[in-house]
Amino acid sequence: MSLKRSKLLKKRMSSRTKRDYLFVAALLAYPVLQFVITWVFVNFGSLAMAFERTDIYGNTEFVGLDQFKWAIKDIFTNELNDTGVSWLNNSSVILLNSLGYAVITIFVSLPLSLLFSYFLQKNMPLANVFRVIFFLPNIIPIVALVMAYNMPLDPTYGYMSEFLEWLGFKGYVYGRWPVSQLFVYVYCIWAGLGYNVVLLSGAIGRIPKEIFESSQLDGAGYFREFTQITIPLIWPTIVTLIVLGMTNVLTLYLQPYLLTNGDGVTYSIAMEIFMNTAEFNPIKYSQMAAKGLLFSVIWAPIVLLVRNRLSKKFSGVDF
């Protein structure tokens, strides 16, 4: 009797799990399929592309490592040089420009936004107004934001161009490297602060107030509180932002593309790939796939290594 019942129960249970599986399978069918198809097609397709060459008639052939050799050779021997610096050329300057994005996001943007977020929590008057204003760059179309940055620098209409002239930047200096690139970096800092501040002040807001109160009772000032309490306690968020800053080297392209369209050799790695792809020229597809793969293989392990190292520095905190 009891054996029969337990068998019945088992049967019912298994039919229920079966129905669960059916339910899950029905709902996940499209998302998983879409993911697998896109991922496989894009990544394996890209891998295959990097070892191919397409001629002007549209025939593709396997060429082994030729495209990679071309990419490396291009960096060292490109004869075009619009930078005005003798040891650079139009290909190697792209690497320098791209690495610069990691440097400025980690060493300029991040400290600035940490400072901003820290003081936003310190009973700053109008803190909530500032919070809303700082959020604005995140929601405004990047095309409009770029215009808002560019327009004041317009030689005829802009109010900032007069100010710059007063500072000694005569004429259209931001059309020439390296000022042109600096101009893009300043935009990235200006527009990126908002995003960092939102994330960081969220993290600081999750730290219990008692911790700050007790440190103040122990006589810790702003500096010690900032360096010995705030930073260690929000370390995971800081690591995320450092990793994002490092991946910028490979992924950032819209900002320079919309700001300068490449004038004044402001190309980044991803921008070169984007602009060459946007020409829809199959001959260039393989070259760009090889360049992208080459830089990913070099840079991605470095990013992961840094991430692992940094995560270990202050472990066991979670705000």
Add this chain to the structure above:
Amino acid sequence: MKNKNLYKSVTRRIHRLEEKGQGRHLVYKSIKWIMFGVFVIYSISLLVPFLWMLVSSFKSVKEFNAGNIFGFPKEFHFDNIVEVLKFKIEGQSVLSMLGMSILTTVLGTVISVGLSTISAYCVAMYNFPGRRLILGAAIFTMIVPIVGTLPAQVRMMETFGIMDSLVGVLFLYSGCFGFNFIMLHSAFKTISWSYAEAAQIDGAGRFRILFQVMIPIAKGPIIAVSILQAIVLWNDYSTPFLFMNSLKTLAVGLHSLEGEMQNKYPMLFAAVMVAVIPVVIVFAIFQKTIIKNTVAGGLKG
């Protein structure tokens, strides 16, 4: 005698400490006010260009070109917006770009957030083989940067025959294992399964539990994610630029318009306002939901 000396020295020391504390207090106050000044300058640098564009969009082109660049318009001129909406770039009017923006944003948000919600729910609430694999893959693809895949993406879209079409863009937007998936997954994780059990006893099936019990409970995070996704899609440049170039959205069209409007800035500014103001209004309405449900969730590596 000794006691008196001790008393004196202690009071003196306390005095000194207090003085030091007050000095320090003054330093801190000035640091705080310096930071306040920095905040004000940064805020002005963000707001002034947009206010300038807003005010200038009401000036007539003539007035602006005649030299009234920074002043208020002599008379408010509302024709710029009408004219710019009628203006055509490569045969497509700015009004139709606005329509395309609304269409792609609404459809794209419904599809991507809908699919993210459903799959996050399945992965968070049901135990099935491959569950951990899905979660792991979602996190992995977010962390590891692979670049240079753009040409392969173009080739894929060409192979499927959905290049240069709304269907193609929506197909790309329908990838749902990204940031939204992770956010909604953690939101569903916090909901107790006993709600579902109670509904089960009342005879509700799995679909009813999902749509009538669980989704209403997770309403806050879902709305927040939807609004943010809608803003991202409204502002998206590269996907519609590459994969739907003959039917431009406003974000794409604005960049082409910049080149066409070199001597008609007030009209250009009116177009910028058409792109910016809807986002600002939507954000203002949902600001509390967004901040409560996303910043509180946080982002950690």
